[in-house]
Amino acid sequence: MLSLNGTSFLDNSLYGVSRGVVQQHRRVAPPMVVVASVSSNGRAGDRNVSVLVETSLKEIRDASPAPPADKDSKSKVTGGIGDVYGEDTATEDQSITPWTVSVASGYPLLRDPHYNKGLAFTEKEKDAHYLRGLLPPVVVSQELQVKKMMANIRQYQVPLQRYMAMMDLQERNERLFYKLLIDHVEELLPVVYTPTVGEACQKYGSIFRQPQGLFISLKEKGKILEVLKNWPQQKIQVIVVTDGERILGLGDLGCQARHHLLGMGIPVGKLSLYTALGGIRPSACLPVTIDVGTNNEKLLNDEFYIGLRQRRATGKEYAELIDEFMSAVKQTYGEKVLIQFEDFANHNAFDLLAKYGPTHLVFNDDIQGTASVVLAGLIAALKLVGGTLAEHTFLFLGAGEAGTGIAELIALEMSKQTGAPVDETRKKIWMVDSKGLITRSRMEGLQHFKRPWAHEHGPVTNLVDAVKAIKPTVLIGSSGAGRTFTKEVVEAMATFNEKPVVLALSNPTSQSECTAEEAYMWSEGRAIFASGSPFDPVEYDGKVYASGQANNAYIFPGLGLGLIISGAIRVHDDMLLAASEALAAQVTEENLESGLIYPPFSNIRKISAKIAADVAAKAYELGLATRLPQPENLVAYAESCMYSPAYRCYR
Numbered sequence: 001m002l003s004l005n006g007t008s009f010l011d012n013s014l015y016g017v018s019r020g021v022v023q024q025h026r027r028v029a030p031p032m033v034v035v036a037s038v039s040s041n042g043r044a045g046d047r048n049v050s051v052l053v054e055t056s057l058k059e060i061r062d063a064s065p066a067p068p069a070d071k072d073s074k075s076k077v078t079g080g081i082g083d084v085y086g087e088d089t090a091t092e093d094q095s096i097t098p099w100t101v102s103v104a105s106g107y108p109l110l111r112d113p114h115y116n117k118g119l120a121f122t123e124k125e126k127d128a129h130y131l132r133g134l135l136p137p138v139v140v141s142q143e144l145q146v147k148k149m150m151a152n153i154r155q156y157q158v159p160l161q162r163y164m165a166m167m168d169l170q171e172r173n174e175r176l177f178y179k180l181l182i183d184h185v186e187e188l189l190p191v192v193y194t195p196t197v198g199e200a201c202q203k204y205g206s207i208f209r210q211p212q213g214l215f216i217s218l219k220e221k222g223k224i225l226e227v228l229k230n231w232p233q234q235k236i237q238v239i240v241v242t243d244g245e246r247i248l249g250l251g252d253l254g255c256q257a258r259h260h261l262l263g264m265g266i267p268v269g270k271l272s273l274y275t276a277l278g279g280i281r282p283s284a285c286l287p288v289t290i291d292v293g294t295n296n297e298k299l300l301n302d303e304f305y306i307g308l309r310q311r312r313a314t315g316k317e318y319a320e321l322i323d324e325f326m327s328a329v330k331q332t333y334g335e336k337v338l339i340q341f342e343d344f345a346n347h348n349a350f351d352l353l354a355k356y357g358p359t360h361l362v363f364n365d366d367i368q369g370t371a372s373v374v375l376a377g378l379i380a381a382l383k384l385v386g387g388t389l390a391e392h393t394f395l396f397l398g399a400g401e402a403g404t405g406i407a408e409l410i411a412l413e414m415s416k417q418t419g420a421p422v423d424e425t426r427k428k429i430w431m432v433d434s435k436g437l438i439t440r441s442r443m444e445g446l447q448h449f450k451r452p453w454a455h456e457h458g459p460v461t462n463l464v465d466a467v468k469a470i471k472p473t474v475l476i477g478s479s480g481a482g483r484t485f486t487k488e489v490v491e492a493m494a495t496f497n498e499k500p501v502v503l504a505l506s507n508p509t510s511q512s513e514c515t516a517e518e519a520y521m522w523s524e525g526r527a528i529f530a531s532g533s534p535f536d537p538v539e540y541d542g543k544v545y546a547s548g549q550a551n552n553a554y555i556f557p558g559l560g561l562g563l564i565i566s567g568a569i570r571v572h573d574d575m576l577l578a579a580s581e582a583l584a585a586q587v588t589e590e591n592l593e594s595g596l597i598y599p600p601f602s603n604i605r606k607i608s609a610k611i612a613a614d615v616a617a618k619a620y621e622l623g624l625a626t627r628l629p630q631p632e633n634l635v636a637y638a639e640s641c642m643y644s645p646a647y648r649c650y651r
């Protein structure tokens with residue numbers, strides 16, 4: 001262990017670098033425990049920590065005891081609090097030279113969310129890390145902390161208060177936050193994710209918090225490479241990026257809401273799930289908000305708005321900023337970093353995916369993740385309603401990213417199953433947009449992503465008439481418009497289907513096309529229903545109906561893990577199909593009997609490992625994997641790579 005007294009350590013000429021922050025550090029009373037190294041390019045990496053140290057990896061190794069045998073720290077340089085990677089999963093590339101990491105002890109240690117354990121520091125740790133007197137005498141287990149925090153959170157009746165309590169915890173004690181989220185995933189998912197995150201993005205305006213990700217605005221044009229260097233972590237594996245133009249079904253939230261945290265609400269929320277549900281270590285996740293302005297008048301006129309106060313840049317200006325970002329990311333983190341596009345507006349989302357799909361490891365959650373989760377639900381639903389996919393007829397309300405993305409994946413799967421060309425299988429899928437049924441006669445005015453769904457039919461101007469005309473067996477809401485599956489619509493579905501499949505996908509709950517209660521009531525309890533945001537079980541006619549959550553949160557964490565563990569360099573549609581099939585395979589007879597077409601979220605880490613294994617297997621099969629040789633048991637390998645939120649012992 002390289003454990004040095006701060007003052008003498010800084011005076012030691014072996015460790016040559018000293019910058020302004022070092023001076024600042026000298027004034028901090030408690031000595032420091034430091035684990036340090038710099039990247040091979042000699043660049044001091046971590047501008048946010050209080051000490052920057054330049055030395056070679058070898059010097060640290062020499063100064064370190066033999067690595068302990070436990071799995072967590074295997075073959076890594078360890079020292080004092082935290083190792084040079086800062087986290088512990090096998091998803092790390094052991095060959096890279098690490099970034100600078102320095103870790104404070106004493107008072108700053110209690111303020112560092114990555115290492116803070118609160119009341120769980122042991123007596124030995126209190127002595128070794130200058131904590132004595134800074135904490136009350138009790139030493140509690142992480143389990144007891146979880147119990148206490150859950151009791152605190154349950155005291156709040158208002159979801160936004162629970163959300164804030166969770167965000168506070170994340171900023172205070174990251175491992176406890178993830179332990180809570182993992183151990184109580186079903187209860188806490190609606191708190192840190194949809195619907196509450198959407199409400200938070202819209203409503204919360206008064207509390208200042210720490211920024212939690214990178215803001216890249218037009219002001220940073222020409223400097224994005226430098227901006228990325230300001231982020232404290234170097235080994236990034238997943239980036240979730242949004243430009244805020246279509247947040248959930250809520251529209252343009254610009255740089256979003258009115259304070260720093262919420263500017264990042266969606267990317268931060270998604271990445272929390274990458275960690276909790278998919279086991280990607282937190283320090284490998286980078287949330288990014290691209291700010292090119294907003295067309296939301298309310299925000300533009302809001303004196304507290306934190307984003308660029310201008311209308312959205314478009315065309316060349318927009319494309320150049322994104323292009324600079326994409327290049328800078330690849331240059332900084334290499335070609336195996338996964339970039340997830342989230343909540344871009346339709347007019348950019350498809351183009352960005354088409355443009356960067358061939359050159360980067362990119363994934364659009366709203367087009368591809370939603371598609372994969374819905375296909376999984378449909379595969380499971382077939383066991384209840386009978387028939388093959390190709391024997392069903394699909395009608396979508398909403399022909400944007402989610403709708404056309406899902407439709408395309410269904411058409412691909414049908415084609416795979418029947419051998420018919422995709423052009424043919426698409427004919428079983430119909431779409432209604434704001435102008436009515438999409439038909440060939442409307443072809444000229446249609447955006448390119450809607451055209452494959454324009455079939456021969458006379459004009460139909462609204463959903464009810466479309467339902468009556470097409471007689472779909474499956475009705476899918478991807479409109480972002482709440483309460484659009486009216487009584488008449490659901491009743492019509494129930495007249496010609498014994499078990500109508502009704503999926504109300506739009507988020508958050510306020511935008512859901514109908515509620516679970518409405519779906520069951522209006523179909524006399526016969527609907528197979530799932531929704532993007534969760535609904536509590538409902539009672540109808542003396543029977544309790546639970547409904548599943550058709551949300552991409554089932555897919556992206558496992559898909560991301562699979563891409564990372566295989567070192568994949570591109571996302572392929574077959575990986576999405578593999579993810580769908582893996583998820584559908586996790587739906588048990590028991591789930592189906594109670595009307596659920598998704599497995600419970602309580603098993604999500606196991607499910608993610610299975611999805612990851614099948615996605616990775618597909619990456620190897622397609623020759624897109626770079627991590628060789630292929631592990632023999634991919635499920636076991638995926639599981640062994642997952643981040644654990646258990647506290648580590650600081651020696």
Ligand SMILES: O=C([O-])CC(=O)C(=O)O
Pocket residue numbers: 194247248249343365366506507532551552
């Ligand atoms: O965030 C969610 O809950 C699902 C999603 O991607 C969206 O609605 O845009």
Ligand SMILES: [Mg+2]
Pocket residue numbers: 248342343365366
């Ligand atoms: Mg989304």
